[in-house]
Amino acid sequence: xxxxxxIPAALSVxxxxxxxxxxxxxxxxxxxxxxxxxxPGKGLTSLLLIQSSQREQTSGRLNASLDKSSGRSTLYIxxxxxxxxxxxxxxxxxxxxxxxLIFGQGTELSVKP
Amino acid sequence: SAVISxxxxxxxxQRGTSLTIQCQVDSQVTMMFWYRxxxxxxxxxxATANQGSEATYESGFVIDKFxxxxxxxxxxxxxxxxxxxxxxxxxxxxxxxxxxxxQYFGPGTRLTVL
Numbered sequence: 001x002x003x004x005x006x007i008p009a010a011l012s013v014x015x016x017x018x019x020x021x022x023x024x025x026x027x028x029x030x031x032x033x034x035x036x037x038x039x040p041g042k043g044l045t046s047l048l049l050i051q052s053s054q055r056e057q058t059s060g061r062l063n064a065s066l067d068k069s070s071g072r073s074t075l076y077i078x079x080x081x082x083x084x085x086x087x088x089x090x091x092x093x094x095x096x097x098x099x100x101l102i103f104g105q106g107t108e109l110s111v112k113p
Numbered sequence: 114s115a116v117i118s119x120x121x122x123x124x125x126x127q128r129g130t131s132l133t134i135q136c137q138v139d140s141q142v143t144m145m146f147w148y149r150x151x152x153x154x155x156x157x158x159x160a161t162a163n164q165g166s167e168a169t170y171e172s173g174f175v176i177d178k179f180x181x182x183x184x185x186x187x188x189x190x191x192x193x194x195x196x197x198x199x200x201x202x203x204x205x206x207x208x209x210x211x212x213x214x215x216q217y218f219g220p221g222t223r224l225t226v227l
Contacts, residue, residue, distance in 0.1 A: 031214075032214055034215065034216060036218070041203075041221075041223065042220060042221065043117075043205055043218045043219050043220040043221045044156075044205070044207075044218040045218075046215055046216065046217060046218075049213070049214060049215050051214065089155065089156070091156075091216075093214075093216075098144070098161050098169065099144050099146065099161065099209045099216070100146070100158050100161065100171075101146075101156070101158065101207075101216060103155040103156045103157075104155060105154070105155045106155055
């Protein structure tokens, strides 16, 4: 059974810092991995999707990497801003699961001005 | 991408009643998903709704409690039946865009059961 873990559960950093969020999964046979952002009381915003054949994806200040063999993904945020404060969720999709996403518990990020 | 709207955005309901949540997508999609996010928890898939067929429920979720309709390729409803306080959660619908494999989520329906 696939399990997704995110560490740390919460993170507080000063504005301008570069930071890394971690996601690990127990079954490396994934179809893809997606990073989301969730603001309090809101839905999810898709940030980056990495297919199983890819090693990384970049969008602006965000860079996500994937190492399937070790069951890990990282989300790197450069030059953090207070507007980056949110909960970040990673989710994996497996083969033959009909599109079902399995989510980690999330990392709650706070960027202090 | 896909733009998804949900109604209602939030509701407060009495124990024993039912609530139907609507999900509208701005494009035709094959697969729609309903997730639940309990307070302080991550998301758990309730069921997958494909147009023209019965919804497929995950372990721990049953059709009598969470009946789903999928009348066309842009719309779905989830009903939370005979509610109890344990049903207080955010309910989110999601779609998968086949061209990119990306999944998009609606804004969620925040349900409180008293």
